[in-house]
Amino acid sequence: xxxxxxxxxxxxxxxxxxxxxxxxxxxxxxxxxxxxxxxxxxxxxxxxxxxxxxxxxxxxxxxxxxxxxxxxxxxxxxxxxxxxxxxxxxxxxxxxxxxxxxxxxxxxxxxxxxxxxxxxxxxxxxxxxxxxxxxxxxxxxxxxxxxxxxxxxxxxxxxxxxxxxxxxxxxxxxxxxxxxxxxxxxxxxxxxxxxxxxxxxxxxxxxxxxxxxxxxxxxxxxxxxxxxxxxxxxxxxxxxxxxxxxxxxxxxxxxxxxxxxxxxxxxxxxxxxxxxxxxxxxxxxxxxxxxxxxxxxxxxxxxxxxxxxxxxxxxxxxxxxxxxxxxxxxxxxxxxxx
Amino acid sequence: xxxxxxxxxxxxxxxxxxxxxxxxxxxxxxxxxxxxxxxxxxxxxxxxxxxxxxxxxxxxxxxxxxxxxxxxxxxxxxxxxxxxxxxxxxxxxxxxxxxxxxxxxxxxxxxxxxxxxxxxxxxxxxxxxxxxxxxxxxxxxxxxxxxxxxxxxxxxxxxxxxxxxxxxxxxxxxxxxxxxxxxxxxxxxxxxxxxxxxxxxxxxxxxxxxxxxxxxxxxxxxxxxxxxxxxxxxxxxxxxxxxxxxxxxxxxxxxxxxxxxxxxxxxxxxxxxxxxxxxxxxxxxxxxxxxxxxxxxxxxxxxxxxxxxxxxxxxxxxxxxxxxxxxxxxxxxxxxxx
Numbered sequence: 001x002x003x004x005x006x007x008x009x010x011x012x013x014x015x016x017x018x019x020x021x022x023x024x025x026x027x028x029x030x031x032x033x034x035x036x037x038x039x040x041x042x043x044x045x046x047x048x049x050x051x052x053x054x055x056x057x058x059x060x061x062x063x064x065x066x067x068x069x070x071x072x073x074x075x076x077x078x079x080x081x082x083x084x085x086x087x088x089x090x091x092x093x094x095x096x097x098x099x100x101x102x103x104x105x106x107x108x109x110x111x112x113x114x115x116x117x118x119x120x121x122x123x124x125x126x127x128x129x130x131x132x133x134x135x136x137x138x139x140x141x142x143x144x145x146x147x148x149x150x151x152x153x154x155x156x157x158x159x160x161x162x163x164x165x166x167x168x169x170x171x172x173x174x175x176x177x178x179x180x181x182x183x184x185x186x187x188x189x190x191x192x193x194x195x196x197x198x199x200x201x202x203x204x205x206x207x208x209x210x211x212x213x214x215x216x217x218x219x220x221x222x223x224x225x226x227x228x229x230x231x232x233x234x235x236x237x238x239x240x241x242x243x244x245x246x247x248x249x250x251x252x253x254x255x256x257x258x259x260x261x262x263x264x265x266x267x268x269x270x271x272x273x274x275x276x277x278x279x280x281x282x283x284x285x286x287x288x289x290x291x292x293x294x295x296x297x298x299x300x301x302x303x304x305x306x307x308x309x310x311x312x313x314x315x316x317x318x319x320x321x322x323x324x325x326x327x328x329x330x331x332x333x334x335x336x337x338x
Numbered sequence: 339x340x341x342x343x344x345x346x347x348x349x350x351x352x353x354x355x356x357x358x359x360x361x362x363x364x365x366x367x368x369x370x371x372x373x374x375x376x377x378x379x380x381x382x383x384x385x386x387x388x389x390x391x392x393x394x395x396x397x398x399x400x401x402x403x404x405x406x407x408x409x410x411x412x413x414x415x416x417x418x419x420x421x422x423x424x425x426x427x428x429x430x431x432x433x434x435x436x437x438x439x440x441x442x443x444x445x446x447x448x449x450x451x452x453x454x455x456x457x458x459x460x461x462x463x464x465x466x467x468x469x470x471x472x473x474x475x476x477x478x479x480x481x482x483x484x485x486x487x488x489x490x491x492x493x494x495x496x497x498x499x500x501x502x503x504x505x506x507x508x509x510x511x512x513x514x515x516x517x518x519x520x521x522x523x524x525x526x527x528x529x530x531x532x533x534x535x536x537x538x539x540x541x542x543x544x545x546x547x548x549x550x551x552x553x554x555x556x557x558x559x560x561x562x563x564x565x566x567x568x569x570x571x572x573x574x575x576x577x578x579x580x581x582x583x584x585x586x587x588x589x590x591x592x593x594x595x596x597x598x599x600x601x602x603x604x605x606x607x608x609x610x611x612x613x614x615x616x617x618x619x620x621x622x623x624x625x626x627x628x629x630x631x632x633x634x635x636x637x638x639x640x641x642x643x644x645x646x647x648x649x650x651x652x653x654x655x656x657x658x659x660x661x662x663x664x665x666x667x668x669x670x671x672x673x674x675x676x
Contacts, residue, residue: 093568094592099616102592104568157618230431230442245609254432254440254622264609271583271605275598278437280495280620283613284592 003114004319007054009047012320017056020111020118025071026089028122030063030081034138035112036310037322037334038146039172040263045323048265058113059085060146062138065126072122079128082296083119084288085109085146090124100124100289113319115338127292133300139307139335140299143177147333148295148306149288150261151177151238155185157259157282158234162186167223168208169248170238171199173309173333174261176206178236180304183207187234191226193219193247199332202308216247223251232256237283242267254278261286310335341452342657345392347385350658355394358449358456363409364427366460368401368419372476373450374648375660375672376484377510378601383661386603396451397423398484400476403464410460417466420634421457422626423447423484428462438462438627451657453676465630471638477645477673478637481515485671486633486644487626488599489515489576493523495597495620496572500524505561506546507586508576509537511647511671512599514544516574518642521545525572529564531557531585537670540646554585561589570594575621580605592616599624648673 003017020029035058043049044057065079075081088095088103095103107120119125133141140148151174160166166187168178171194182190183206191210192203200211214222224231231253237244240262248258249269260283274281298304312331314322315338322334341355358367373396381387382395403417413419426433426441433441445458457463471479478486489512498504504525506516509532520528521544529548530541538549552560562569569591575582578600586596587607598621612619636642650669652660653676660672 093566097591097593099593102614102616228431242609253435255435255437260609260613264613267609269607269609269612271580271598271602271607274607274619275602275621276440276623278440278620278622280618281612282616282618284616285614 001114001116002317003111004057005054006044006051006057008051009045012045012057012323014317014319017114020116022067022069023118024120025069026121026123027069028065028072028075028119028126029067030061030117030119031066032061032063032112032115032117032338033080034062034142035316035336036060036142037319037326037336039174039326041323042327043265045327056111056114058111059109060142061109061112061117062142062145063117066116068122074123075126075128080132081126081128082141082145082292083125083127084149084292086285086288087119087121087125088289089121090289095124098290099287101285101287113316113336115316125289127296129296129300137299139310140305141296142335143306143309144292144295144299145288147173147309148177148180149291150174150286152181152291152295153286154178154236154238154259154261155181157261158236159257160185160187160234163188164233165189165191165227166234166236167191167193167232167251168236168238169193169244170262171196171203172238175238176202176309176332177306178238179203179206179208180306182236184304191223191232216243219247220250227253230254234259238262240264245269249274249277249279252277252279259283309333313337339452339454340655341449342395343392344382344389344395346389347383350383350395350661352655352657355452358454360405360407361456362458363407364459364461366406366410366413366457366464367404368399368455368457369404370399370401370450370453370455370676371418372400372480373654373674374398374480375657375664375674377512379661380665381603383665394449394452396449397447398480399447399450399455400480400483401455404454406460412461413464413466418470419464419466420479420483420630421463421465422487422630424623424626425457425459425463426627427459428627433462436628437625439623439625451654451674453654463627465634467634467638475637477648478643479634481644481647482630482633482637483626485511485647486515486518487629488512488624490519490629490633491624492516492574492576492597492599493519495599496574497595498523498525498572501526502571503527503529503565504572504574505529505531505570505589506574506576507531507582508600509534509541510576513576514540514647514670515644516576517541517544517546518644520574522642529561529570554581557585558588565591568592572597576600578602578605583607587612587615587617590615590617597621647671651675
């Protein structure tokens with residue numbers, strides 16, 4: 001098979017690799033239907049995270065089951081399946097508590113920008129669709145495996161409620177999907193923070209009622225103006241920088257909630273500021289597995305269409321161009337077709 | 339009248355002061371029934387917080403209304419009243435959201451270790467009891483004005499639920515009251531972290547099912563052993579130091595919650611650690627005003643008896659000895675009688 005490897009910052013190569021095979025009786029091997037490049041893949045691409053030696057990339061996938069290990073009974077060869085970027089047995093204490101992305105047997109996926117992928121913990125990780133979905137649904141189903149699930153988690157962690165006001169910090173694919181989630185959870189007002197016209201347009205299409213282009217303290221002031229001076233009920237922080245976190249915390253009303261879903265880089269939260277703010281804070285890798293059945297249903301019924309975040313489609317062997325386009329912000333998110 | 343002033347670390351004096359009077363139409367003046375020394379009063383007493391110039395002390399009070407301003411209709415002279423350490427109009431947006439301790443017109447009380455006290459925002463702050471309660475209830479009603487209300491908030495912020503496991507970090511008066519709150523909210527297992535025998539005994543009396551004497555990483559390990567390896571559902575952080583916060587966060591299961599109610603001193607929360615923990619974090623000054631009617635009812639019905647945290651009673655003019663006894667941990671909390 002062939003797949004993407006990173007050799008160094010800016011250096012993505014598409015190369016022949018050993019075919020994946022069943023290593024454990026809990027594994028499955030899938031043939032990739034579509035895969036993609038994630039905003040978080042840009043951390044090593046930009047050198048913010050070090051690359052010690054060449055390694056495969058990619059953690060988003062939908063595909064066809066080719067082979068399953070002897071302990072896998074929940075899916076079978078030929079089925080179209082979706083799984084989370086974090087695998088889970090779906091039976092441990094953390095999984096039963098609904099935090100499958102903190103499964104005691106979790107393995108993070110990292111080899112998915114390839115035409116075939118081994119899935120550990122397949123029994124608890126993969127969910128099959130009813131029948132084989134039409135190709136037009138593949139991008140949205142792929143989005144469910146990470147960015148849509150992560151946007152959903154941002155809204156859940158920020159405790160978005162019917163009739164409430166939600167702010168989304170970050171206009172990447174996750175932030176845009178977070179707008180969808182806030183709308184589905186009934187937020188009456190959804191303020192998307194974005195200064196890029198094409199992303200503003202998509203945010204509005206997904207349900208944003210207001211756009212705020214200001215950032216930092218100016219952005220906070222603008223949110224306060226829009227929320228009776230006290231801040232928003234829920235703020236969905238979908239970036240992962242210290243500035244975005246500060247902006248999120250200061251945009252939230254006393255007693256409101258921040259859900260933060262971008263992996264934090266150099267973020268420290270001041271205890272005294274958090275204390276006097278009365279803001280609740282929860283984040284982490286999204287427990288996508290818990291949402292999969294519902295989100296797959298929402299996509300298959302046509303209720304949500306998160307696949308619109310893919311504004312660039314490339315053959316898988318041009319994966320390096322996908323990274324370049326996202327790095328240069330020419331694309332929100334690049335879809336890759338084997 | 340007479341009241342306590344702090345002149346410098348370790349220097350508390352009881353001195354004649356101007357009588358308090360109605361300054362604003364929203365004020366009331368009360369004659370103190372009982373007051374007390376708070377754990378947080380020890381921060382300036384120990385020099386951790388600076389004392390620039392002599393100023394009054396004390397923020398906990400119950401008493402008899404002597405006079406009310408022209409806009410105060412909710413209480414009247416002669417009534418026995420309880421209020422929060424943070425005053426509130428109880429009508430602003432933050433109050434309506436249930437965060438009266440973040441009232442847009444909040445003033446923190448700071449002159450209560452005195453025989454008379456002016457209460458700003460009296461209309462929204464003071465709650466009168468049904469009739470004049472017997473003196474035996476005064477300590478518990480006084481506890482409601484801060485430590486019991488704060489313990490309740492710790493349990494609410496940590497989202498204690500029926501049948502859950504709660505850990506209380508800190509065995510001061512607030513921590514002990516937090517045990518009461520966790521019990522009332524239905525926690526099935528309540529683990530109090532304490533290494534002092536008299537406090538352990540009171541914690542058990544209040545409802546603790548387990549005592550853990552270890553601290554820091556050892557304490558975390560012990561909690562993990564007691565909770566199936568994953569940590570507790572809710573951890574109530576009632577100290578306010580960086581070590582206590584770390585211990586609390588690491589003792590919580592993925593998806594669990596930390597409520598932190600000790601004013602943080604030099605506490606910074608690492609964003610990445612919080613992210614991967616999946617722990618929810620909320621703190622702040624307790625919205626005591628919201629709880630007052632319920633907690634007064636629980637005290638008056640004999641259901642809870644938080645006044646037991648007062649293990650030293652002194653005449654008000656010996657207030658300095660109250661500070662000394664608490665500083666030297668000879669007393670959990672000192673009650674002061676005018």
